Amino acid sequence: MSSWNPRTGVAVAAPPDSTPGQVDNAVAAAVAAADEVASARPAERAAWLEAIAAALAADRDDLAELADEEVGLGMPRLTGEAGRAAETIRFYASVVREGGWLGATIEAGRPDLRRMRVPLGPVAVFGASNFPFGFGVLGHDTATALAAGCPVVVKAHPAHPRLSAALAALAGDALNGAGAPAGALSLVAGFAAGSQLVAHPEIRAVAFTGSQRGGLALWRQAATREQAIPVFAEMGTVNAAVVTETADPDEVAAGFVGSFTLGMGQFCTKPGLLLAPAGLAERVAKALDQAKPQGWLLTEQIAATFGEGVLGLEGAGARLLARTPGTGSGWQAQPAVLAVTPDRLRRNPALLEEVFGPVALVAEYADVAERDAVLDVLPGSLATAVHAAADDPDLPALVARLSRRCGRVVVNGWPTGVAVGWAQQHGGPWPATTAPAHTSVGSEALQRFLRPVTFQDAPDAALPPALRRANPWGIPRRGDG
Amino acid sequence: MSSWNPRTGVAVAAPPDSTPGQVDNAVAAAVAAADEVASARPAERAAWLEAIAAALAADRDDLAELADEEVGLGMPRLTGEAGRAAETIRFYASVVREGGWLGATIEAGRPDLRRMRVPLGPVAVFGASNFPFGFGVLGHDTATALAAGCPVVVKAHPAHPRLSAALAALAGDALNGAGAPAGALSLVAGFAAGSQLVAHPEIRAVAFTGSQRGGLALWRQAATREQAIPVFAEMGTVNAAVVTETADPDEVAAGFVGSFTLGMGQFCTKPGLLLAPAGLAERVAKALDQAKPQGWLLTEQIAATFGEGVLGLEGAGARLLARTPGTGSGWQAQPAVLAVTPDRLRRNPALLEEVFGPVALVAEYADVAERDAVLDVLPGSLATAVHAAADDPDLPALVARLSRRCGRVVVNGWPTGVAVGWAQQHGGPWPATTAPAHTSVGSEALQRFLRPVTFQDAPDAALPPALRRANPWGIPRRGDG
Numbered sequence: 003m004s005s006w007n008p009r010t011g012v013a014v015a016a017p018p019d020s021t022p023g024q025v026d027n028a029v030a031a032a033v034a035a036a037d038e039v040a041s042a043r044p045a046e047r048a049a050w051l052e053a054i055a056a057a058l059a060a061d062r063d064d065l066a067e068l069a070d071e072e073v074g075l076g077m078p079r080l081t082g083e084a085g086r087a088a089e090t091i092r093f094y095a096s097v098v099r100e101g102g103w104l105g106a107t108i109e110a111g112r113p114d115l116r117r118m119r120v121p122l123g124p125v126a127v128f129g130a131s132n133f134p135f136g137f138g139v140l141g142h143d144t145a146t147a148l149a150a151g152c153p154v155v156v157k158a159h160p161a162h163p164r165l166s167a168a169l170a171a172l173a174g175d176a177l178n179g180a181g182a183p184a185g186a187l188s189l190v191a192g193f194a195a196g197s198q199l200v201a202h203p204e205i206r207a208v209a210f211t212g213s214q215r216g217g218l219a220l221w222r223q224a225a226t227r228e229q230a231i232p233v234f235a236e237m238g239t240v241n242a243a244v245v246t247e248t249a250d251p252d253e254v255a256a257g258f259v260g261s262f263t264l265g266m267g268q269f270c271t272k273p274g275l276l277l278a279p280a281g282l283a284e285r286v287a288k289a290l291d292q293a294k295p296q297g298w299l300l301t302e303q304i305a306a307t308f309g310e311g312v313l314g315l316e317g318a319g320a321r322l323l324a325r326t327p328g329t330g331s332g333w334q335a336q337p338a339v340l341a342v343t344p345d346r347l348r349r350n351p352a353l354l355e356e357v358f359g360p361v362a363l364v365a366e367y368a369d370v371a372e373r374d375a376v377l378d379v380l381p382g383s384l385a386t387a388v389h390a391a392a393d394d395p396d397l398p399a400l401v402a403r404l405s406r407r408c409g410r411v412v413v414n415g416w417p418t419g420v421a422v423g424w425a426q427q428h429g430g431p432w433p434a435t436t437a438p439a440h441t442s443v444g445s446e447a448l449q450r451f452l453r454p455v456t457f458q459d460a461p462d463a464a465l466p467p468a469l470r471r472a473n474p475w476g477i478p479r480r481g482d483g
Numbered sequence: 484m485s486s487w488n489p490r491t492g493v494a495v496a497a498p499p500d501s502t503p504g505q506v507d508n509a510v511a512a513a514v515a516a517a518d519e520v521a522s523a524r525p526a527e528r529a530a531w532l533e534a535i536a537a538a539l540a541a542d543r544d545d546l547a548e549l550a551d552e553e554v555g556l557g558m559p560r561l562t563g564e565a566g567r568a569a570e571t572i573r574f575y576a577s578v579v580r581e582g583g584w585l586g587a588t589i590e591a592g593r594p595d596l597r598r599m600r601v602p603l604g605p606v607a608v609f610g611a612s613n614f615p616f617g618f619g620v621l622g623h624d625t626a627t628a629l630a631a632g633c634p635v636v637v638k639a640h641p642a643h644p645r646l647s648a649a650l651a652a653l654a655g656d657a658l659n660g661a662g663a664p665a666g667a668l669s670l671v672a673g674f675a676a677g678s679q680l681v682a683h684p685e686i687r688a689v690a691f692t693g694s695q696r697g698g699l700a701l702w703r704q705a706a707t708r709e710q711a712i713p714v715f716a717e718m719g720t721v722n723a724a725v726v727t728e729t730a731d732p733d734e735v736a737a738g739f740v741g742s743f744t745l746g747m748g749q750f751c752t753k754p755g756l757l758l759a760p761a762g763l764a765e766r767v768a769k770a771l772d773q774a775k776p777q778g779w780l781l782t783e784q785i786a787a788t789f790g791e792g793v794l795g796l797e798g799a800g801a802r803l804l805a806r807t808p809g810t811g812s813g814w815q816a817q818p819a820v821l822a823v824t825p826d827r828l829r830r831n832p833a834l835l836e837e838v839f840g841p842v843a844l845v846a847e848y849a850d851v852a853e854r855d856a857v858l859d860v861l862p863g864s865l866a867t868a869v870h871a872a873a874d875d876p877d878l879p880a881l882v883a884r885l886s887r888r889c890g891r892v893v894v895n896g897w898p899t900g901v902a903v904g905w906a907q908q909h910g911g912p913w914p915a916t917t918a919p920a921h922t923s924v925g926s927e928a929l930q931r932f933l934r935p936v937t938f939q940d941a942p943d944a945a946l947p948p949a950l951r952r953a954n955p956w957g958i959p960r961r962g963d964g
Contacts, residue, residue: 037887107906113896115906120886122912122919206912206919218711225706230699230716230917392942401938401945405601406518410937413945415594424962425588425596427937431603431687436711438603438687438934446935453919454927456891456908457882461873464882464894480583481905 003191005164008074008298009332016163019192025155025199031185032124032153033204038183040121040151043467044098044475046181051095051149053180054173058140059088061172065165069134072162074298074332075265080134087135090142090422094149097424097445101477103150105454106468108481113459116469119452121151122232123206126199128220130211131161131300132268138162139169139189142422142442143209143234148186150451152206155199158191161300166191200224200233207451210235211270211442214356214433221436234450235436236429238270238356239383241408241417244373244400245278248391249414254278255285256293257389258362261416263295263337267360268304271385271417271428274356275347276364277376283341283364287324294326295337299359305333311357312338318353319346320363335360344368344376354381370396377403382431385410385417409434409441484672486645489555489779490813497644500673506636506680512666513605513634514685519664521602521632524948525585525956527662529576532630534661535654536572539565539621542653546646550615553643555779555813556746561615568616571623571903575630578926582958584631586935587949589962594940597950600933602632603713604687607680609701611692612642612781613749619643620650620670623909623923624690624715629667631932633687636680639672642781647672681705681714688932691716692751692923695837695914702917715931716917717910719751719837720864722889722898725854725881726759729872730895735759736766737774738870739843742897744776744818748841749785752866752898752909755837756828757845758857764822764845768805771820775807779814780840786814792838793819799834800827801844816841825849825857835862851877858884863912866891866898890915890922 004013020028039047058065066080073080097103109115125147130137137143139156147154158166170189177186190199200208200223208224208231210217217235224233243261245254254276261273276282299305316322320340328334337360344365347353353363367373377400380386386404388411390397397413404411409430420428426444429435435442440450457465467474473482485494501509520528539546547561554561578584590596606628611618618624620637628635639647651670658667671680681689681704689712691701698716705714724742726735735757742754757763780786797803801821809815818841825846828834834844848854861867867885869892871878878894885892890911901909907925910916916923921931938946948955954963 109904109906113893113900113902115902115904117906117908221711222706225703229913230702231913232918232920235711397942398945401941402947405936405938405947409935410939411941412594412939413941415940419594421594421596423590423596425590425598425937427598427935429935431934432710432712437713439713439930441935449920453912454890454908454910454922455886456906457886458891458893459896460882460892460894461878464879466883466886 003163005072006302007071007332008300011332017167017191020190020195022198025190025195028155028188028190029124029202029204031188032155035153035183035185036123039153039186044101047149047151048095048098050177050180050182051091051098051145053176054140055088055091055095057172057176058084058091065168068168069162069165072165073134073300079265083133083135087140091140091145093422094145097448098149101475103445103448104468104477106477106479108469108479115456115458116465117454117456118466118468119454122451122453123152124204125152125154125451126205126208127154127156128196128210128212129156129159131159131304132265134162134165137211139166140173142447143211144187146447147209147451150448152451153186155188155190157196157199158189163191197223201227203229205231207231208233209442209450213238213358217436232450233436234440234442236270236442237433237435238358239381239434240274240354240356241271241383241385242275242277242380243273243387243389244377244404245276245282246390246394246396247279248394249389251282251285254389255282255289257416258286259289259293261418262362263293263360264418266297266299266335267337268300268358269418271420273387273417274362276362277373278364278366280366283323283366286339286364290324290326290337290339295360297335299333299335302333304358308335308357308359311359312361315340315353315357315363318350320353337361339364344372347376348379374403380407382434383408384428384430384434385412387412387415387417389414407431484644486553487782488552488813489781492783492813498648498672501671501676503679506671506676509636509669509671510605510683510685512669513636516634516664516666517604520634520667523632525579525582528630528632529579531658531661531663532572532576532579532626534657535621536569538653538657539572540569546649549649550643550646553646554615554781560746564614564616568621572621572626574903575626578929579630582956584926584929585949585958587958587960589950589960596937596939597946598935598937599947599949600935603932603934604633605685606633606635606932607686607689608635608637609677609691609693610637610640612640612785613746615643615646618692620647621654623928624692625668627928628690628932631929633932634667636669636671638677638680639670644672678704682708684710686712688712689714690923690931694719694839698917713931714917715921715923717751717923718914718916719839720862720915721755721835721837722752722864722866723756723758723861724754724868724870725858725885726757726763727871727875727877728760729875730870732763732766735870736763736770738897739767740770740774742899743843744774744841745899747778747780747816748818749781749839750899752901754868754898755843757843758854759845759847761847764804764847767820767845771805771807771818776818776841778816780816783814785839789816789838789840792840793842796821796834796838796844799831801834804845818842820845825853828857829860855884861888863915864889865909865911865915866893868893868896868898870895888912
């Protein structure tokens with residue numbers, strides 16, 4: 003296996019692909035650790051997460067440098083992302099301590115029913131290329147699976163194999179130091195290792211962040227298993243931003259360019275389409291020409307697919323408005339914006355397929371009917387945005403219409419920023435995810451890795467602590483007085 | 484299509500299978516109704532459910548008679564089941580009114596994030612043979628999908644086609660009278676109609692209750708769709724009951740026979756295995772000989788599969804202990820109990836596959852090690868039971884061990900009774916369900932048909948009522964002061 007530098011296209015050696023025996027060993031270690039990980043008190047598991055967060059924060063700068071060699075996103079972005087990843091892991095530790103995720107519910111009566119959630123068991127995590135920290139080895143999926151009490155086997159992303167190995171080693175030491183069992187977290191590498199994980203009978207759930215094609219392939223593979231398991235595939239989408247006449251067009255144009263070129267457009271929440279009144283296309287083109295965003299795509303394949311994707315949009319009837327020329331080194335991106343008519347958008351579904359990277363469409367609508375006709379054919383997405391004056395009489399209906407097609411509606415902002423908290427949703431209708439009831443970001447992300455159990459007429463001594471009459475863990479419980 | 488009387492094996496005419504055009508029309512009607520069903524206030528949807536419940540309760544006796552002609556479960560059971568189904572629908576109406584299912588969560592700050600759950604859209608429901616009311620056209624799946632705000636297209640079960648049509652007509656009138664849109668609930672019939680539903684691009688989720696084979700087939704079919712949708716298949720399992728030395732063996736033997744022959748063993752929560760100290764097998768055989776339960780199996784196919792299943796258990800090394808002879812009319816069942824050694828149970832997985840109908844295994848263990856060795860190879864199940872004195876020092880460890888393998892642990896009772904409430908769980912690890920995070924019974928069953936949406940920085944007027952600052956619906960909200 004090789005680790006490529008996007009700036010130069012030059013490779014250095016990376017850890018080799020895992021052998022089938024190594025994958026089996028990683029899963030066996032997860033199975034062996036499962037009971038201990040599951041039965042640890044919330045405070046104990048929270049401390050494990052905090053140990054990982056502390057180690058990540060302490061090594062932030064070195065890790066960001068290593069990441070930058072592999073993904074070329076630049077030090078400001080990567081040190082920021084690593085720091086936020088540490089904060090995120092601490093947030094999940096606080097979620098674990100709070101205990102509401104257990105869903106403890108008590109219905110004392112005849113029968114006496116007491117319900118809580120328990121971990122599913124070993125989880126396979128497939129990290130993403132574009133957030134080596136946020137959705138990498140120690141990203142949301144790993145942190146929430148561990149938080150929920152599940153051992154994790156991560157499949158390293160080939161875009162950052164050395165960073166993946168470094169993060170797994172760092173977390174392994176931190177977990178060990180905090181008293182977590184060996185096997186709580188393992189790393190495997192290589193395409194075959196990933197397939198083996200999805201097929202493995204001891205894997206109880208799969209979490210994936212990445213492309214449509216990748217997510218769909220995993221989902222279909224999992225459906226050939228003898229035992230059904232949940233597959234939580236979060237996939238990039240075309241996230242539409244709608245602008246009304248009451249918005250400030252120059253502010254929108256500049257914000258849009260900033261958002262769709264952030265991280266060289268390699269965000270699953272990138273706004274890929276601006277649906278706006280006449281005049282916006284020209285302003286966006288001008289804003290792109292002024293901003294001249296420079297950067298590299300994560301991998302050779304992403305660079306190739308990006309180029310083909312832009313050509314595909316042109317072939318489907320979009321017209322190039324502006325493009326920032328690259329200097330030609332490595333996998334440098336050429337951010338571009340294209341114009342398309344609402345009519346073409348409605349008639350050609352190819353225009354509404356995600357092109358990963360710094361490209362976006364602008365469609366100018368003549369009137370509200372034309373605008374809403376486009377909104378009604380939008381595929382599901384992770385997020386959408388509306389730009390309008392707060393007192394725009396159209397705003398409530400627009401927000402309601404958009405909310406039917408996405409997991410998050412942003413008003414007068416851009417979807418690329420995803421705050422981590424109790425009220426966040428990162429998911430949405432197909433094709434945003436295979437599991438629309440769930441999220442990969444925020445406190446509710448733990449729920450993917452849990453299942454409920456009800457205890458009927460069990461005496462106090464036979465109940466788990468979360469359901470005992472004295473509530474020894476002091477967690478919030480429903481129906482408990 | 485025919486409707487068969489299990490007591491006689493004689494058929495009368497039933498409504499014909501739906502044509503492909505009729506299935507398309509049913510889905511189109513659901514799509515047309517979706518926004519109105521979704522946007523109805525909780526109190527409004529609750530009133531729709533209450534109208535159905537009232538109509539069902541009013542026609543209970545006539546419906547039970549019709550059901551008895553088709554499933555032969557007897558009037559006491561069927562009037563009881565119909566009455567409980569009406570109560571259950573009322574319970575879900577109360578759940579809708581309470582509003583906690585919306586999961587409204589508010590995180591006021593920068594950004595201001597507000598999260599709630601919204602309905603998925605049209606749901607396909609596949610009813611079960613064995614509970615023509617409880618899991619039929621107006622059973623848990625239909626009631627909770629409607630409660631969640633999703634239109635429903637039900638596929639009638641061929642074991643009770645005339646009852647299915649009567650229930651759909653009754654509910655259609657009730658919904659219409661209560662002001663619900665046409666298309667909120669439709670019925671289709673026939674195997675091909677079911678396949679068409681699962682493949683239909685406008686169907687957003689599938690709920691199924693039934694056999695392993697049926698559930699798995701639907702799940703695999705759904706995985707060939709272009710758009711991934713959740714499939715909630717709840718499937719019958721071998722539900723183990725464990726007995727310790729401190730339990731009363733005669734009471735256990737009588738209770739076990741009563742539970743595994745209830746409804747002629749046609750419960751997905753039937754205890755299919757008793758793991759008990761020496762002496763229990765003989766007692767169970769005696770209890771069966773004394774009880775002499777009489778009844779019919781639901782369909783010719785179930786009768787045939789039951790006969791083969793019992794022969795299969797014998798072929799796998801179980802020994803017939805007692806069997807109640809039938810009189811030979813229709814699809815009369817011959818309830819049976821077989822003995823098997825713990826060693827054989829552990830070594831032959833065929834002994835741990837569900838045989839639907841009134842048959843159960845008794846395995847006598849010599850010591851705790853032998854008992855626990857069996858527990859460690861049990862497949863996942865909907866429920867388990869333990870019989871032991873409340874102060875049995877072994878009880879806590881047994882309950883904990885069983886809770887890892889099922890959705891509900893019953894202490895000193897039998898799993899066949901499933902109370903409907905806030906703390907119930909009807910689901911479990913594979914092979915009990917394709918979606919272990921969910922339940923088909925109880926307040927949480929609505930969650931299958933919902934997905935979260937977050938509103939970021941939306942002004943109050945653009946928020947749905949559940950998230951507005953004044954909380955006009957008066958629902959419980961997290962983070963709201």
